[in-house]
Amino acid sequence: MSPLETIRLVAGREITTRIRSKAFLWTTGLLVVAIVAGGVILNLALDSSSATSVAVTPQTEPLAQPLQAIARANDEAIRIVDVENDAAARAAVADEDADAALTGSPTDFTVVVRSQPDPAQYSMLTVLRQQTALGAAVTDLGGDPEQVAQQLATATVKIQSLDPAPERDGGQIAAGYVAGILLFLALQTTAQLVSQGVVEEKSTRVVELLLSTIRPWQLMAGKVTGIGVIGLLQVVAVIAAAAGTALALGLLDTSSLDLGATIAWALVWFVVGFITFSLALAALASLVSRQEDVASVTAPVLVLMIIPYVIGISIAPWDPTNPIVVALSYIPFAAPMVMPMRIALGTVETWEILASLALSLALIPVLVWGAGRIYSNAVLRTGARVRLRDALRAG
Amino acid sequence: MPELELVKLDKSYGDVRALRELSLTVGSGEIFGFVGSNGAGKTTAMRIAVGVLAADGGEVRWAGRPVDLAVSRRIGYMPEERGLYPRMRVGSQLRYLARLHGRSPEQAEQAVQRWTQVLGISNRLDDDVQKLSLGNQQRVQLCAALVFEPDILILDEPFSGLDPVAVDVMSRVLRAQADAGVPVVFSSHQLDLVERLCDRVGIIKEGSMVAVGSIDELRSRGGLRWQVQGPPADAGWPGTVPGARVVSIEGPTTVVEVVDRDGEADQAGQEVLRAAMAVGPVHAFGPVRPHLVELFRHAVSDSTDPSTGTPIGEEARQ
Numbered sequence: 001m002s003p004l005e006t007i008r009l010v011a012g013r014e015i016t017t018r019i020r021s022k023a024f025l026w027t028t029g030l031l032v033v034a035i036v037a038g039g040v041i042l043n044l045a046l047d048s049s050s051a052t053s054v055a056v057t058p059q060t061e062p063l064a065q066p067l068q069a070i071a072r073a074n075d076e077a078i079r080i081v082d083v084e085n086d087a088a089a090r091a092a093v094a095d096e097d098a099d100a101a102l103t104g105s106p107t108d109f110t111v112v113v114r115s116q117p118d119p120a121q122y123s124m125l126t127v128l129r130q131q132t133a134l135g136a137a138v139t140d141l142g143g144d145p146e147q148v149a150q151q152l153a154t155a156t157v158k159i160q161s162l163d164p165a166p167e168r169d170g171g172q173i174a175a176g177y178v179a180g181i182l183l184f185l186a187l188q189t190t191a192q193l194v195s196q197g198v199v200e201e202k203s204t205r206v207v208e209l210l211l212s213t214i215r216p217w218q219l220m221a222g223k224v225t226g227i228g229v230i231g232l233l234q235v236v237a238v239i240a241a242a243a244g245t246a247l248a249l250g251l252l253d254t255s256s257l258d259l260g261a262t263i264a265w266a267l268v269w270f271v272v273g274f275i276t277f278s279l280a281l282a283a284l285a286s287l288v289s290r291q292e293d294v295a296s297v298t299a300p301v302l303v304l305m306i307i308p309y310v311i312g313i314s315i316a317p318w319d320p321t322n323p324i325v326v327a328l329s330y331i332p333f334a335a336p337m338v339m340p341m342r343i344a345l346g347t348v349e350t351w352e353i354l355a356s357l358a359l360s361l362a363l364i365p366v367l368v369w370g371a372g373r374i375y376s377n378a379v380l381r382t383g384a385r386v387r388l389r390d391a392l393r394a395g
Numbered sequence: 396m397p398e399l400e401l402v403k404l405d406k407s408y409g410d411v412r413a414l415r416e417l418s419l420t421v422g423s424g425e426i427f428g429f430v431g432s433n434g435a436g437k438t439t440a441m442r443i444a445v446g447v448l449a450a451d452g453g454e455v456r457w458a459g460r461p462v463d464l465a466v467s468r469r470i471g472y473m474p475e476e477r478g479l480y481p482r483m484r485v486g487s488q489l490r491y492l493a494r495l496h497g498r499s500p501e502q503a504e505q506a507v508q509r510w511t512q513v514l515g516i517s518n519r520l521d522d523d524v525q526k527l528s529l530g531n532q533q534r535v536q537l538c539a540a541l542v543f544e545p546d547i548l549i550l551d552e553p554f555s556g557l558d559p560v561a562v563d564v565m566s567r568v569l570r571a572q573a574d575a576g577v578p579v580v581f582s583s584h585q586l587d588l589v590e591r592l593c594d595r596v597g598i599i600k601e602g603s604m605v606a607v608g609s610i611d612e613l614r615s616r617g618g619l620r621w622q623v624q625g626p627p628a629d630a631g632w633p634g635t636v637p638g639a640r641v642v643s644i645e646g647p648t649t650v651v652e653v654v655d656r657d658g659e660a661d662q663a664g665q666e667v668l669r670a671a672m673a674v675g676p677v678h679a680f681g682p683v684r685p686h687l688v689e690l691f692r693h694a695v696s697d698s699t700d701p702s703t704g705t706p707i708g709e710e711a712r713q
Contacts, residue, residue, distance in 0.1 A: 001468075001497045006495065009491070009494050009495055010495075013483075013491050016487075017480075017482075017483060200480075201480075204478055204479065204480065204481055205474055205476040205477065205478035206478035206479055206480055207478065208442075208447050208472075208474045208476070208478050209472065209474060209478045209479075209492070209539065210495065211446075211447050212445040212446060212447050212467055212468075212470065212472045213464075213467065213468045213495050213496050214495055215464065380447055380448070382476075
């Protein structure tokens with residue numbers, strides 16, 4: 001039997017065992033449901049918060065159109081509610097049918113609100129009041145308010161930026177968060193499945209039976225491959241749910257997020273990160289013989305995972321070019337979580353991604369060698385924890 | 396016929412020498428019983444034989460060639476500490492192990508059906524291993540060693556924890572395997588079982604073989620013993636036989652041992668009988684066959700340095 005076939009058998013066992021496991025199916029299912037539900041809730045929240053309703057009377061109705069125009073210019077939405085008179089307008093605000101009401105006359109109107117206007121509303125209404133005042137003044141001077149308005153509209157500020165801040169929109173920021181959180185969670189859970197699997201075989205002594213017929217590296221390679229495939233399936237399911245929800249609800253319609261590239265790179269980085277972390281965890285887990293000891297022996301690697309994640313997720317979305325974030329996106333072990341965030345935020349050049357990928361890939365042969373050596377030397381030594389130095393040296 | 400040979404195996408764990416030039420040979424169709432005190436080195440020797448542990452010195456050979464992965468893949472092995480995936484079904488687990496040992500899916504399926512039938516666990520194929528009783532898990536473990544039709548069987552304590560029915564089943568299976576030409580090595584502390592089942596026995600002490608041979612050979616290597624029911628020993632008659640000494644006196648029954656009389660057992664016996672009859676009437680006379688238990692106690696309590704002492708029975712074999 002060829003080594004490849006042996007690895008395939010071992011990987012096949014890992015896959016069928018996980019797929020049969022209720023816990024795995026439930027977690028994946030819940031994850032997908034949570035993603036879809038999150039998208040729907042986000043969509044509802046955006047809908048309800050976006051439109052400000054303004055009540056107008058027949059007298060103030062001419063103000064509705066300029067107000068809409070001002071709102072559009074400010075990326076705000078205004079919904080106009082028509083009421084019969086000033087009293088009805090005040091009642092609409094009091095009954096919370098409208099957020100604000102315009103009473104009085106177009107040239108001298110009063111804004112009715114429950115307590116006070118929010119800053120965005122206030123600035124829009126101020127512009128509206130200034131426009132009406134300007135219109136009145138232009139008319140008084142014998143000019144045409146429409147013409148003045150058109151001239152004003154074409155007058156824009158020219159901006160020359162010496163150090164332009166990277167532009168990113170809400171969709172990109174959300175995708176950056178999702179990419180970072182998803183990769184962190186996926187890498188953490190799947191890599192830990194590997195360390196648990198290694199110790200399971202060691203603690204149940206089945207490893208002794210297996211290693212009387214296959215080589216340690218074949219067992220390790222099969223385990224990493226099998227759990228990697230399962231993890232990738234899980235990540236694909238979650239990404240499909242997230243992308244599907246976002247597209248179906250139109251959450252990304254206005255975003256300049258490059259969804260295809262973000263997803264493709266996230267998958268690539270998952271694979272690279274999984275290989276990196278699972279090799280390290282498999283080697284460390286082989287040093288101990290009981291599940292209770294796994295956490296203590298694998299803690300250093302998990303810290304390598306948590307620190308870049310926390311730094312990345314708290315800085316990158318707001319400051320994607322922060323030197324710490326940029327540095328982390330190149331360092332193997334940190335790159336698989338930080339680089340996908342930068343990619344989603346759209347603030348990274350392709351050559352940067354490839355350079356970082358090359359660094360992470362270059363480390364893998366070293367990890368294969370070291371992990372294979374540690375694992376082979378330690379996995380049959382049950383009982384007390386094997387010292388890392390002994391495992392590297394022996395054999 | 397191919398033989399499994401362990402040749403001068405050495406193994407140390409730190410300062411502890413687990414094996415000292417341990418050698419043994421098991422032929423095809425032979426059941427070899429491996430006995431020794433706890434920590435004598437049985438498990439270490441067996442783990443080296445199946446290739447999960449590397450020896451510091453010496454060699455394991457099969458059919459004259461060193462054992463490599465291709466050979467060890469054909470060894471049915473039952474580790475001392477049982478090892479199965481607890482949360483995997485009996486059937487799929489056995490099929491998986493058969494496949495790892497190079498069987499095709501069809502061969503694996505057939506073997507799983509056959510062996511679970513033979514060992515009486517065919518109704519548990521779809522249960523997780525952890526749901527089975529310890530005795531049944533043990534049967535699954537033996538199945539795991541058999542499902543790929545091994546060329547060699549090496550079983551560490553296969554009988555421990557089994558009920559008498561299971562012991563019989565296991566014994567029959569081992570005998571059938573040996574009859575089919577498979578060399579079978581197993582260790583056990585149940586010496587009556589070893590005595591009944593094994594063609595040859597090896598007694599290991601502090602990492603080296605102190606006695607190897609068939610039960611009869613081992614018996615004859617000690618002194619020859621006779622039980623005489625007749626005149627009391629204090630009448631002095633045992634002293635008239637060369638090489639004889641009194642082992643025990645219980646009422647009218649005297650047990651006499653004659654040493655250094657290899658090859659003339661009958662003559663020595665007749666001399667004992669004549670000496671007793673010369674003193675008084677003999678009501679019963681016969682040879683005493685020591686049990687393996689006594690041989691074992693004798694062998695392991697022997698204070699001679701095991702690395703230099705001559706293994707009892709070794710010449711008889713060669």
